[in-house]
Amino acid sequence: MTACPSCGGGALAQIYVQDDVPVSSCLLFDDAEAARGVERGDIRLAHCGDCGFIFNAAIRQGASEYSERYEETQGFSPTFSSFHKALADDLIERHDLRGREVLEIGCGKGEFLLLLSQLGGNRCTGIDPSAHPQRIVGVEGAERVTLVPEFFSPDLARQHFDAIICKMTLEHIVPTLDFLRVVRAGIVEGSRPLVFFQIPNALRILQDAAYEDIYYEHCSYFTAGSLVRLFEKADFAPLRVLHQYDDQYLTIEATVGDAPPIDLSEDRAEVARLAASLADRVAAKQADWAQRIAAAVRSGRKVAIWGSGSKAVSFLAALPSPDHISVVVDINPNRQGHAMPGTAHAIVAPAALADIRPDLVIVMNAIYRDEIARDLADLGVNADIAALEGE
Ligand SMILES: [Zn+2]
Structure with missing residues (x-):
């Protein structure tokens, strides 16, 4: 890749290399031989000096498998479950999400949509190739939740939604700006939905040299600044951006139309400085x-x-x-x-x-x-x- 997928800029510097890693880290393997034979790929993180975005320039699109064999849920952890419920409560309260139409792109097993249905009576559509619609049958609130086990496509977004949610998904997407533009194009003229994205916080990864959080499926790494800049470029109006879950998660809330600008220009220099020393700090930690x-x-x-x-x-x-x-x-x-x-x-x-x-x-x-x-x-x-x- 010679241009930044988020801003199109060409001021790219390679900052981190980890070759020959499994391309699928959430896949379930039944036996040791198959697990050892997992397909492998290279990580070559590039930092864009123009917008601060960090991405795997060696990614082969489609190499990672997202299927019913993909098992990513954290819902079995009480710590995660209470965070998840508090997040749903907060969104319902602050955005009056009650009896509304909600779309979640990359809904996983649908846990968050079930919460929005149970706690706010919302009608929810979730799209994810690793969804298991049969797993939620009989669960409270599931009658208002439709899970579509497919990849997101523009056709699936072209109807009215009051909220568009996308959690822990954008970091898996290579053409970040193109993706945001598809989401933007699906928004019905005249409506101002809440657009809520949550991803890993790359600033923490950079600060902590958290190499365990750098893996093949995550090709796209954002800090608050690069995320806000991407949303603006895709014609969204960012409303607020924050760090959650012990700074591990980066959250953005946006809509369309006018909103007061968020100034995160100073984050660019800090990210550049941390990115330049990442490889050495990771090597020491490893x-x-x-x-x-x-x-x-x-x-x-x-x-x-x-x-x-x-x-x-x-x-x-x-x-x-x-x-x-x-x-x-x-x-x-x-x-x-x-x-x-x-x-x-x-x-x-x-x-x-x-x-x-x-x-x-x-x-x-x-x-x-x-x-x-x-x-x-x-x-x-x-x-x-x-x-x-x-x-
Ligand atoms: Zn860029």
């Missing part, structure tokens, strides 16, 4: 983890990873000896019994740790540390807990 884990194994300690999602795939891909990790734990029953893409580690239920008895549990997302500590205590597992966090 070396530190490799050393820590190797030392634990040398002293006869068993090491487990808690969390089998994309962060774990990145973390394992960067370890020189991934076999130092005994097992990977996940609370999502749909993931248990499968094998990790790339390294083929077995994914087990927390209960299995009562037998495996790890001495060190590495938590892939620090926000779940307390939740996991309680689970381990309940299981009678006395292990040290370490979490991936900032430098």
Whole structure:
């Protein structure tokens, strides 16, 4: 790619390289051989000096598989579930989303739409190739929720919606500006829907050198500044932008028509500075983890990873000896019994740790540390807990 997909600018600099990583990190594999044989691709992050956007310039569109084998839900975590409910409550209150028409692009398994239906009586349409319409049958509020297991297309957006929601999806999209323009073109003339997008906050990834959050499926990395600039370029009117979930998420609310401008011009220099030092800081962090884990194994300690999602795939891909990790734990029953893409580690239920008895549990997302500590205590597992966090 020679032009920025968000602004069309050509002031691109390569800032980070991680070659030969699994292209699909949320896929479920039934056996170790298939998991090891996962297709691989390269990450070559480029930073656009014009708009501050960061993207994988080596991405092959269509390489990652989004299908019914894709299992991304975080809904089994009480920490995430309470955040999700508070988010739905907040949107319903502040935007009076009651009895309205809501579209969610990239709705996953439809959990958020179910909340908007249950809490606000909204009629909801969700589009996602990994949706499982049968999973919500019989769930409270599901009678107002329609899940369409397809990729988003302009035809699916061309009707009146009071709110258009897109959570944890834009970071998977290569032609970011084209995508926003399709969403914009679907908005019925004269209406002013709430447009709500939530994505990972790349500023935190840059600040923390959080390499576990850099993986193949995420080709597009935004900070508040580059996100606002993209929305403006696609003819949206940004209303507010904020960081949520311990700064892990970046949220934008927008509409169409006139709105007071948001000035985030100073974010450009900070992003450029952090981007330039990212590769060195990641290398230091990766070396530190490799050393820590190797030392634990040398002293006869068993090491487990808690969390089998994309962060774990990145973390394992960067370890020189991934076999130092005994097992990977996940609370999502749909993931248990499968094998990790790339390294083929077995994914087990927390209960299995009562037998495996790890001495060190590495938590892939620090926000779940307390939740996991309680689970381990309940299981009678006395292990040290370490979490991936900032430098
Ligand atoms: Zn740009």
